[in-house]
Amino acid sequence: MGAQSAYKQNEVQELFYQAEQLSSSNVRDQIVEQLYKKSNELIKEGVSFTKTKHDQRTEKLDAIFTSPIWGFPIMLIMLGVIFYLTIAGANIPSSMLASFFGWIEGYLTLMFTTLHAPDWLHGVLVLGLYRGTSWVISVMLPPMAIFFPTFALLENYGYLPRVAFNMDRLFKTVGAHGKQSLTMAMGFGCNAAAVMSSRIIESPRERMLAILTNNFVPCNGRWGTLIVLASLFMAAGFTGGMKSLVTTSVIVGIVMFGIIITFLVSWVLSKTALKGVPTHYTLELPPYRKPKFVDTVIRSSLTKSLSVLKRAIKVAAPAGILTWVLANIQVGDTSILLHIVNFLDPLGQMIGLDGYILMAFLIGLPANEIVLPILLMGYLSTGALIDVEGIEDLKQIFLNNGWTWLTALNMMLFSLLHYPCGTTLVNIYKETKSIKWTFWSFMIPTGIAFLVTFLITQIVRFMGWV
Amino acid sequence: MTKSFRIALAGNPNTGKSTLFNLLTGLKQHTGNWAGKTVDLKAGTFTFKTNQYEMIDLPGTYSLFSNSKDEEIARDYIVFEKPDVTLVVLDATALERNMNLALQVMEITDRLIICINLIDEAEKMGIKINEKVLMKRLGVPVIKISARNKSGIPMLLDTIDRVVTGAIQCTPYQMTYDEETEKKIALLLPTVEKISGNKFPARWLSLRLLDGDTNLLQQIQQKITIMEG
Amino acid sequence: MMTESKKIKLFNGKKGDFIRLTHLDIDGVMRRRLLDLGFVPGAVVEVLRKSPLGDPIAFRVSQTSIALRKEESLRIEGELINP
Numbered sequence: 001m002g003a004q005s006a007y008k009q010n011e012v013q014e015l016f017y018q019a020e021q022l023s024s025s026n027v028r029d030q031i032v033e034q035l036y037k038k039s040n041e042l043i044k045e046g047v048s049f050t051k052t053k054h055d056q057r058t059e060k061l062d063a064i065f066t067s068p069i070w071g072f073p074i075m076l077i078m079l080g081v082i083f084y085l086t087i088a089g090a091n092i093p094s095s096m097l098a099s100f101f102g103w104i105e106g107y108l109t110l111m112f113t114t115l116h117a118p119d120w121l122h123g124v125l126v127l128g129l130y131r132g133t134s135w136v137i138s139v140m141l142p143p144m145a146i147f148f149p150t151f152a153l154l155e156n157y158g159y160l161p162r163v164a165f166n167m168d169r170l171f172k173t174v175g176a177h178g179k180q181s182l183t184m185a186m187g188f189g190c191n192a193a194a195v196m197s198s199r200i201i202e203s204p205r206e207r208m209l210a211i212l213t214n215n216f217v218p219c220n221g222r223w224g225t226l227i228v229l230a231s232l233f234m235a236a237g238f239t240g241g242m243k244s245l246v247t248t249s250v251i252v253g254i255v256m257f258g259i260i261i262t263f264l265v266s267w268v269l270s271k272t273a274l275k276g277v278p279t280h281y282t283l284e285l286p287p288y289r290k291p292k293f294v295d296t297v298i299r300s301s302l303t304k305s306l307s308v309l310k311r312a313i314k315v316a317a318p319a320g321i322l323t324w325v326l327a328n329i330q331v332g333d334t335s336i337l338l339h340i341v342n343f344l345d346p347l348g349q350m351i352g353l354d355g356y357i358l359m360a361f362l363i364g365l366p367a368n369e370i371v372l373p374i375l376l377m378g379y380l381s382t383g384a385l386i387d388v389e390g391i392e393d394l395k396q397i398f399l400n401n402g403w404t405w406l407t408a409l410n411m412m413l414f415s416l417l418h419y420p421c422g423t424t425l426v427n428i429y430k431e432t433k434s435i436k437w438t439f440w441s442f443m444i445p446t447g448i449a450f451l452v453t454f455l456i457t458q459i460v461r462f463m464g465w466v
Numbered sequence: 467m468t469k470s471f472r473i474a475l476a477g478n479p480n481t482g483k484s485t486l487f488n489l490l491t492g493l494k495q496h497t498g499n500w501a502g503k504t505v506d507l508k509a510g511t512f513t514f515k516t517n518q519y520e521m522i523d524l525p526g527t528y529s530l531f532s533n534s535k536d537e538e539i540a541r542d543y544i545v546f547e548k549p550d551v552t553l554v555v556l557d558a559t560a561l562e563r564n565m566n567l568a569l570q571v572m573e574i575t576d577r578l579i580i581c582i583n584l585i586d587e588a589e590k591m592g593i594k595i596n597e598k599v600l601m602k603r604l605g606v607p608v609i610k611i612s613a614r615n616k617s618g619i620p621m622l623l624d625t626i627d628r629v630v631t632g633a634i635q636c637t638p639y640q641m642t643y644d645e646e647t648e649k650k651i652a653l654l655l656p657t658v659e660k661i662s663g664n665k666f667p668a669r670w671l672s673l674r675l676l677d678g679d680t681n682l683l684q685q686i687q688q689k690i691t692i693m694e695g
Numbered sequence: 696m697m698t699e700s701k702k703i704k705l706f707n708g709k710k711g712d713f714i715r716l717t718h719l720d721i722d723g724v725m726r727r728r729l730l731d732l733g734f735v736p737g738a739v740v741e742v743l744r745k746s747p748l749g750d751p752i753a754f755r756v757s758q759t760s761i762a763l764r765k766e767e768s769l770r771i772e773g774e775l776i777n778p
């Protein structure tokens with residue numbers, strides 16, 4: 001068999017040589033030209049056009065959506081409207097879910113008392129793990145169930161390519177690919193999926209830029225954190241619709257900040273490690289098409305929200321138990337958890353956070369969704385137990401641990417900017433096949449997260465604003 | 467007795483492949499009105515009559531020349547995995563460009579069905595398609611459907627059934643190129659045939675070689691060595 | 696009305712212009728991608744619109760609209776064939 005394949009190998013080499021001799025640079029041109037000629041011929045025979053007019057609706061809509069005057073304001077308004085719908089619409093279902101979980105919690109507590117379970121166990125399992133997780137669900141599920149369908153409708157309608165069309169010039173200026181706006185849009189749903197979708201960018205350099213910066217778009221796993229902190233600390237003085245509006249503005253501001261950072265990082269990288277001129281760009285602008293409303297809504301809200309949620313819960317339980325173990329194993333006279341917290345605290349304080357918050361981000365590496373519950377468990381495990389009724393009262397826990405608006409702002413920024421979640425890192429490795437770039441995709445955001453929060457903290461403290 | 471067949475969905479981006487995939491398999495592949503929504507292979511199953519079908523939603527491509535990773539994934543699937551039927555989904559409102567891809571698929575496989583989707587949109591735009599003429603010219607079944615309005619689906623399923631059971635024999639139209647190219651193909655063809663055997667489309671491989679795509683033949687050679695070894 | 700016929704780069708086309716392609720001064724993958732999309736010599740391309748910041752520009756080619764950056768559209772040449 002060896003001899004046979006060696007013989008074949010020779011033959012193949014000869015064939016390649018022959019092909020190379022025969023091949024000329026315009027073969028492809030010839031082939032494609034003749035394919036198109038044939039297509040045309042077929043269409044002349046088999047297709048008739050009774051109207052000469054093209055798709056008028058798409059022309060008219062494009063005149064608005066990509067207009068020099070209205071193009072950009074409309075994009076901003078769209079973003080704002082989606083977030084407003086998400087935040088305002090989620091209010092009532094969120095509090096309904098919260099009271100439903102609270103009702104169950106009553107029974108859980110009853111069970112613990114009947115079993116004479118120790119107080120600390122009840123504290124950590126029920127007040128920490130259960131309450132944390134159920135709270136994440138009540139905070140996260142309704143916004144997702146609104147955001148995903150709304151976004152999917154817009155996506156199926158055909159608006160996204162227009163965003164890419166409008167924004168391309170900006171991406172070109174920073175040396176990136178115009179389709180990066182499409183991968184960024186995917187990032188609002190899930191960064192891990194967005195990293196995969198970067199395959200639509202053909203040139204490796206620009207694709208790497210899209211992958212390395214995707215994390216600066218907050219995925220829905222981080223919205224819970226962002227929305228709650230914004231409404232607790234930034235919109236605290238408002239009620240009702242106004243409160244949602246202020247929260248929305250803060251979130252839109254955060255998202256815009258992330259976009260600015262994306263441009264900055266892309267620009268710096270394309271001047272340094274990923275040097276090169278922008279290449280290959282073709283973008284198709286499909287006609288606007290009315291989406292299948294019910295199908296789209298159901299598919300995106302149910303399947304997507306549920307799968308994201310499942311992931312969150314799957315990670316929340318082990319992370320909760322880890323936190324519990326760390327909080328209950330004593331080394332010397334304090335728990336491991338406190339050792340870690342104390343170790344991280346100086347660093348945390350420097351950037352306007354604290355040791356607990358940094359620890360929560362560390363344990364939250366597998367999934368951003370669990371950062372807040374872990375943080376709450378951490379705070380609660382040190383005996384600062386208070387009785388909370390509903391989401392609003394959670395603010396008290398934060399205040400008891402020395403939070404100010406600056407802490408909330410920094411936590412939001414850190415959440416926006418810090419390293420990608422574990423799943424995203426794995427996908428980055430799969431897509432780039434490079435340990436080096438996976439490492440940098442971790443380091444770059446983390447470095448920026450520390451830098452930004454550090455600067456803000458020092459400035460605010462220096463000016464005496466807190 | 468139930469038999470099982472594999473159907474691959476090929477086509478330009480945004481022609482409704484995922485919509486059709488969802489309709490037939492009941493699966494929840496996400497759709498979107500932009501080129502690049504599906505970047506990976508997705509599989510789902512359905513049964514029709516007594517047969518079981520596995521359907522594969524390939525990434526949308528403009529051609530099968532493998533200019534990019536997506537195109538390579540789609541092409542490799544059709545060439546190496548040899549689905550029982552390749553369903554080429556075309557956008558009725560942009561047939562010129564779409565047909566060009568269909569012609570390419572016809573060079574690779576003779577088990578294909580052309581499925582002209584978005585027929586509802588085409589009608590609105592005053593585009594009338596005579597599928598009988600196309601069918602005659604192309605030598606393969608041509609079915610008009612609207613995946614969104616679920617029209618033409620029974621006909622499509624029936625055709626799939628008849629193609630896999632051999633009730634319909636496809637004789638896809640084979641592109642002929644200019645004289646010079648044809649001459650060159652003729653020169654390469656004997657050797658290519660010897661290497662690729664009857665398992666791979668030799669004429670098309672020769673054309674790919676002329677176009678400088680040596681990678682493909684090497685892949686095929688490896689496959690064959692593995693099969694023989 | 697007279698039929699004009701003059702050489703023009705795609706980039707310099709105005710909204711509503713029809714241009715019959717004659718020549719693509721682009722190589723490699725981009726050339727192949729453009730060919731696949733229907734930018735083949737002989738094809739008639741319509742200039743659809745500029746993006747808000749002036750670049751890219753959208754063209755109608757083989758019944759679809761495709762946006763190209765200046766870098767490419769400056770290297771695609773044709774004849775203006777406005778009616």
Ligand SMILES: Nc1nc2c(ncn2[C@@H]2O[C@H](COP(=O)(O)OP(=O)(O)O)[C@@H](O)[C@H]2O)c(=O)[nH]1
Binds near residue numbers: 155481499500615
């Ligand atoms: N009007 C109409 N729209 C359709 C039809 N099939 C698909 N679409 C829409 O076309 C867009 C692209 O569909 P998708 O299945 O994601 O295309 P793919 O890229 O080929 O998978 C979506 O917005 C669909 O809702 C159809 O038959 N009629």
Ligand SMILES: [Mg+2]
Binds near residue numbers: 483484497503504
């Ligand atoms: Mg798809």
